[in-house]
Amino acid sequence: MICNIFFIWFLLLSSLLFILSLNFMVFDYTMFLEYVLFNLNSTNVVMTILFDWMSLMFMSFVLFISSMVIFYSKEYMHGDLNLNRFILLVVLFVLSMVLLIISPNLISILLGWDGLGLVSYCLVIYYQNWKSYNAGMLTALSNRIGDVALLMSIAWMLNYGSWNYIFYLEFMKNDYIMQLISYLVVLAAMTKSAQIPFSSWLPAAMAAPTPVSSLVHSSTLVTAGVYLLIRFNFSLSENLMYVLLFVSSLTMFMSGMGANFEFDLKKIIALSTLSQLGLMLSILSLGEYKLAFFHLLIHALFKALLFMCAGNIIHNFGNCQDIRFMGGLVYLMPLTCTFMNICNLSLCGLPFLSGFYSKDLIVEVMSMNYLNLYIYLIFYFSIGLTVMYSFRLSYYLMLGNLNYLSLNNLNEENFTMLKGMMGLMIFVIFSGSLMMWLMFPSMYFICLSKIMKLMALIFIILGMFLGLEISKFSLSDSLKSLSCLNLSYFLAYMWNLPIISTLNVNYFPIYISNYYYKFVDHGWSEYFGSQNIYNKMKLLSQFNQFLFSNNLKIYLLMMVLWLILLLLLF
Structure with missing residues (x-):
């Protein structure tokens, strides 16, 4: 029942948004909606929403693909005891993406961005087993790097007095702070779009149910980074574009080679997604952001169907x-x-x-x-x-x-x-x-x-x-x-990237901490710290116990020794 409701709503919304986007495109409209959340000492805290042909078009594609995926899930997940929970998670995922698309503001972008990260973790670990847990943790932690980069860019954006980045992109292009923000945004986009060296989470996320893979790898999670860079493309410096071009072209080549040696059906299609993301980012780095957006939309359709x-x-x-x-x-x-x-x-x-x-x-x-x-x-x-x-x-x-x-x-x-x-x-x-x-x-x-x-x-x-x-x-x-x-x-192992980003991140710190545990926790700190104090106090108490547990002869002897000592000293 819940599947049918969301399927119809998303399909209707998608059609409406597509017609609106054509209208905005023909008349070259851009609409900002501002809603005042609250006032604080004469300062307005405003929620801003951006509607232009690009955001409306992308939203209509996302909603259309998600409506088809929800319709498809009705039979694919048939027999699942938690089907409603699954559908609601998918809807949350889509709403996070929509929030990210319509945000001209870094704060609301972070809400959508983190929403995608959190819900993707819940969906990747949907089938509860060790493989899913490992894949979910790898996905979540890889994306956290991008989240932190976005938080840092929010902190730097305070210098402009507003987080509405869209006003400052071209105007402040040569400013040192804007260049720093653009570096951080590119890092965030690279983690979300799984470019080298963050590529290993994308095939691992295949542990999720296939309808989720269809949605995640076509129009939502992995394309969020590309979409953010399309929005930020006016502020990217030439050197940064060269770096992005080199990394994305290498990702495109690496994933194409890896897919030729893979035997897992879903991982082949995941590596294909990685290759296409590399293509989008590399043409974006050559300055053709409209072409990147065009390929983003077309790729979303055939990749969803392929999954x-x-x-x-x-x-x-x-x-x-x-x-x-x-x-x-x-x-x-x-x-x-x-x-x-x-x-x-x-x-x-x-x-x-x-x-x-x-x-x-x-x-x-x-x-x-x-x-x-x-x-x-x-x-x-x-x-x-x-x-x-x-x-x-x-x-x-x-x-x-x-x-x-x-x-x-x-x-x-x-x-x-x-x-x-x-x-x-x-x-x-x-x-x-x-x-x-x-x-x-x-x-x-x-x-x-x-x-x-x-x-x-x-x-x-x-x-x-x-x-x-x-x-x-x-x-x-x-x-x-x-x-x-x-x-x-x-x-086939994507140039050993999964090993580097999992085992090598864990192995050496754990190996060193084992030595630390042995030689410091159970070594010198024990000798000079708690254990040694405990041993000394134990010896003293044993000596006192020996004294107090014995007969009168000891007390008399101690008294004689005490008197001798007094006579010698005084």
Whole structure:
């Protein structure tokens, strides 16, 4: 019942906000709503809300995707005793994101930002086991670094007399304090969008139920950092943009390589999200914030659907996520496989699907504004890697024979889930061209040579071929060559980032504290402190007890000694 209520409300709100955003876009409106919370010594404490075409458009996408996810959850989480609690957590999550989107103020942004962090922790540990607890703690603690950076930027913003950052971005761009705030905001965005070295929490957060993954990794938690940087992009200095470009391009490359060696279905899609976040941040660092926003919206649609398809497959496989057990699904689950293929091809940037319009535009703009060879190569390599892992995934899922249990009951009778997926699928096909017409009314003129124009298509075809080839490579082959095995482990473990951010953070402090415990707590401090005092007092009391427990002879002897002592001294 609660699912249906929120599904209808979110869907209606999404439609209304989309129409409003088009209106704001056409007439170039921006609306500030201010609500006075209270007065203190003639100072107004005001809650400010910003409505412009960007915030309204993003809100409509978030609400549309969350409505489909809630509708989908009704069947996916069927049988869960706490379904209402789950739905309310998802709604809280969406409301936190909405608060973050409509805030031109760092304080209200922090409320939404921390709301996302807290509710994401509750959702990641929803299935209560050790793996979920570890993943939840890694997610929460990684995001705390960004929260602290945001708190510090709030403290520095006091110098301007207001926290409404939107008034100061361009005006104070060259001010030392504004540069410091922008550094802190970039750090916060890097933790939320899981850029190197904070990448390890994003695949770990896959411990959450699949509808949550669908929402988190498409339009809410991970895109919060990108959205914040889109808002702050006017204040970013050139050097900071270079640093962000280097980090995000490296993240894009690293996650693309890692996805080619991963066997967990959800983790492959999570690494794909990481790759796309790197793409968004790298084009944002090149100064094209509108293109980053365009790709953010389009990516949200096909990534949500990709997770829903994965959820349907996992649901039918009795919660098995290893792609090596799957195969031949095109005969058993044809509709899900159709949806998944459309999403995968959209992700690859195949011409005239939605992903093509944003991805191809990003790559062509990057090619036209030449920066250096490294950026040029890493962009094209990352496109090739995207196609590579997508086709490897398709090979494992759809071709070959089913490697699951002999007695299985794979069917596609989850009609509620399929309806939710169908709602998104229509937008995955048509939204690219539609959004391009709406967002870029004036034409982009991109002047490239024929080979550079065809470069993206060449890399897509090359990626398809390499993806099919790498899918035939198995771990048993790599055992013949130990160096090859080490390389595949190194790439699959995201360049050892999960080990660095978990074991290395814990191991050395615990190792040192063990020594401290032995030599200080149980060593010198014991000798000079409490234990030694206790031993001395015990010896004295034993001596006194010996004296007081004995007969009259001792007292007489002590009296004689006392008299002798008095005679000698006086």
